[in-house]
Amino acid sequence: FLSHLLLRFEVILLVGEQVITPNVVVAGDGSGDYRTVGEAVEAAPKKSSERYIIRIKAGVYRENVEVVKGKTNIMFLGDGRATTIITGNRSVADGFTTFKSATVAVVGEGFLARDITFENTAGHAKHQAVALRVGSDLSAFYRCDILAYQDTLYVHSNRQFFINCLVAGTVDFIFGNAAAVLQDCDIHARLPGPGQKNMITAQGRKDPNQNTGISEISDVVHSAGWHVWDADFALATLYYAEFENSGPGANTTARVDWEGYKVIGDESEVVGFTADNFIAGGSWLRPTTFPFSLGL
Numbered sequence: 001f002l003s004h005l006l007l008r009f010e011v012i013l014l015v016g017e018q019v020i021t022p023n024v025v026v027a028g029d030g031s032g033d034y035r036t037v038g039e040a041v042e043a044a045p046k047k048s049s050e051r052y053i054i055r056i057k058a059g060v061y062r063e064n065v066e067v068v069k070g071k072t073n074i075m076f077l078g079d080g081r082a083t084t085i086i087t088g089n090r091s092v093a094d095g096f097t098t099f100k101s102a103t104v105a106v107v108g109e110g111f112l113a114r115d116i117t118f119e120n121t122a123g124h125a126k127h128q129a130v131a132l133r134v135g136s137d138l139s140a141f142y143r144c145d146i147l148a149y150q151d152t153l154y155v156h157s158n159r160q161f162f163i164n165c166l167v168a169g170t171v172d173f174i175f176g177n178a179a180a181v182l183q184d185c186d187i188h189a190r191l192p193g194p195g196q197k198n199m200i201t202a203q204g205r206k207d208p209n210q211n212t213g214i215s216e217i218s219d220v221v222h223s224a225g226w227h228v229w230d231a232d233f234a235l236a237t238l239y240y241a242e243f244e245n246s247g248p249g250a251n252t253t254a255r256v257d258w259e260g261y262k263v264i265g266d267e268s269e270v271v272g273f274t275a276d277n278f279i280a281g282g283s284w285l286r287p288t289t290f291p292f293s294l295g296l
Contacts, residue, residue, distance in 0.1 A: 020077060022055035032057060037065045037076070037086060046070045056116065058083035064090060064103055067136070071108040078116035081145045081166075087119040091126035098151055102133035111136040112288055113144055120148035124170050124190075130154045134178065141165055142290040148173065149190060155180040159279040163290050181275045183293060221249030226256045235259065243270050267296055 025032035026040045032055075034040040040054045051073050058079040065086060067074055078084030088103035090096045103120045106113075111134075122129035131148040137158035145166045146153045152169030155178035162181070167174055168188040226240055238260040242252060252263045264270055275281035276294035285292045 020053060022053040022077060024053075025055045025057060026061075027057040028059040028061060036063055037061050038063050041065060041067055041071060041074065044071055044074055046072075048073050051075055051110075051112075053077055055079075056084050056086075059085070061086045062088065064088045065105070067104075067106040067108045067111055069107045069109075073110040074106075074108060075112040075114070076116055077114055080115050081117050081143055084115065085117040085119060087117075087121060089120060089122045089126075089129070091120075091122035091129035093122070093126040093129075098128040098130060098154070099133065099156075101128060101151075102130040102154060104131070105133040105135075106139060107135045109137045109139075111139040112141070112290075114142045114290070115144070117145040117147060119145075120152070122149065124149040126150075134158075134160050134176075134180075136160070138284045140285065140288045140290055142288075151175060159284075161275065161279060161281060161285060161288075161290075161292065163292055179279050181279055181281070183275070223249075223251065223254040224256050225249075225252070226258070226261060241269075271296060 024034060024040050024043070026034045026037050028035055034043070037054070037056055040056075044052050044054070047070055049072075053075045055077045056079070061084075063086065086104055090101040090103070092098055092101060101120070101122075104118050118132040120129045120131040126149075128151040129148055131152050132146050133154040133156055135156040135158060139158070140161040141163070143164045144162075145168075147166075147168050149169050150171040150173065152173035153167050153175070155174065155176035157176070157178050160178050160180035161183075162185055163183045164185065165182070166186045166188065167182075168190055170190050173189075174182075174187070225242070228235065235258050238258065240258075240261045241264050242250075242255075243264040245252075255261065255263070271277060274295045275285065275292060281292060282294055285294075
């Protein structure tokens with residue numbers, strides 16, 4: 001994926017706020033159609049070609065939710081990222097796999113979420129504990145907070161887009177094998193546990209021919225920029241790049257000297273990582289009604 005902070009964007013397409021009428025309402029106090037998010041998802045139609053909107057009223061929903069492959073074109077619409085919170089605490093330390101630790105996991109194609117917090121409160125001592133796992137193709141997230149410690153946001157697979165979101169964590173807290181673009185997002189490194197280092201991203205590419213990749217900028221990035229994962233594993237085959245970064249952590253003079261790391265100076269080398277090219281955003285982002293930028 002590519003952080004929006006990596007690029008110098010010149011054109012922003014803003015889609016005006018629209019009144020959205022939900023299909024069903026979730027409210028923990030019983031004032032809606034369902035009390036839990038999971039119940040609303042279970043009742044949603046299968047393989048829907050129309051957008052199915054689940055409004056989640058303000059409240060803290062302590063549950064683990066999965067939008068399975070057959071549940072397509074579902075949208076979670078919260079009352080605000082500070083007030084609509086889906087939270088869990090599954091972790092590897094408590095016997096779950098990283099994959100199964102997610103508080104919310106979405107696989108069904110065309111998933112959208114707006115104005116919601118996805119959270120895993122397991123803490124740094126519990127190691128891998130995912131807040132949000134996304135394997136939904138053509139999925140998008142707008143004004144969402146994604147909060148945990150290790151492995152916060154699992155961008156598992158397919159094409160994904162995040163706009164005006166906050167992602168916070170400690171170790172490898174944005175990771176996976178998706179083609180994902182983050183635009184105008186805040187990426188916060190939280191205080192790690194004893195003996196831990198902050199690793200903001202961890203790329204899970206398995207095939208050198210795949211176009212997925214991870215790069216970003218942060219004002220807390222160490223001067224070396226990048227850190228080995230396991231001795232010299234993949235140092236000769238990886239691809240990490242930076243382009244026109246700014247801020248205290250942007251100086252590349254002391255960066256690692258790996259064969260696969262480069263500083264891009266020519267815009268022509270970067271256009272392949274824009275939302276238009278990297279995730280074919282021009283063909284599907286506009287109907288989301290979320291703001292986005294397609295190019296440099």
